[in-house]
Amino acid sequence: MAASTSFGAPPSVRVFERWVECVQASRSTERVERGDSGVDRAEVEASLGGDHDAFARLVGRHQPAIARQMLRFTRDRGQREELVQDVFVEAYSSLAGFSGRGSFAAWLRVLAVRTGYRFWRERDRERARRASADEALPPAPDGNEPREAAEWLHALLAKLPPRDRLVLNLLYLDDCSVAEAAELTGWGLSMVKVQAFRARKKLRALLDAEQRR
C-alpha cells in the first residue's frame, strides 16, 4: 500500500517507508513465533503420540505461511495446493527430527523451500531443458501491482536453472540474508554467495536480451 501512495515520492521517502514496512513485518513475525512456539511444541508432542487432531491444528495455523512460500515455486493453484500438502506430509513423517531448538515455523519453511526446489528440478528434467528459453516474455508491467509483478518475475526466472531461480527468489523476493538463504537451502555461506553472483550475471544477460527484443 505504501508503494502505491508514494510512487511519485522522492527516493528517501520510499526508502523510509520500505524500512517501516520491514520493521512492522519483522515485529509481527516475532510476535507470531514467540506466541505460538509453546503451543506448537505441545502439538508436535501430541502428534508424535498419535494425536491427528493436534497435527491438523498445526497444519491449520501454518498453512497460510506455507502457501505464501509456495507462490514462489508455482503460479498454478492446483500445483500449489499439492505442494503445500507435500510439505505437511513430509513434516509429519519427519516430526521426530524436529529438535525444538528453533521455531516450528522456521523448520517448516526449510521443508517448504526444499520441497519447492525438488519440484522445480523434477519439472526441469521433464521439460528436458529449455524448450521455453527462447519464448518471448510478455512486456514487463509498468506499475508495481503485486500479482502482475509476481507473474512476470515467475515467467522471467523460469528461464534460469533451478539453482539460480532459488537463490534469486530467496534474496530478492523473500528478502532473505545470505545466512538465512544458506539455512533454508542447506548450502554453505560461500556457496550461496557464489551461486548468487552467477545467478545475477545470468539474470543481467537475460534482462538485457529481453530489453533488446
Add this chain to the structure above:
Amino acid sequence: MSEPRGLDRFKELARAASREAPEPLDVRAAVLDRVAQSPPLEVGVLRETSLVAAAGFSLAAAAVALAAASPWISGIFDPMVQLLQSTQELVP
C-alpha cells in the same frame, strides 16, 4: 526521474511481488488423509537407538581414559620410569 531499467527494475518488481497475498486454501483434510495412509511414526525406536548409541560411545570413551590413566600403561610411554627402574637395578 529516469526510468529504472534492468536489475533495478527487477528489484522493484521483486519488492512488489513479495507483497502478493495467496488465495486462502485449506489442506487439512487432504493432509490428514495422506497421513492416515502412511505408516505410524516410530518415535520410541528412534530415541532408544540414539540413546543406546550415545551410552556406548560414553562407555568406550571412559574405558580409553581409564586405561590411559593406569600406571602400568602410562609407564610404558614414560622414559623416567624406565630410567628409575634401571637405577634401582644398579643400587639395590
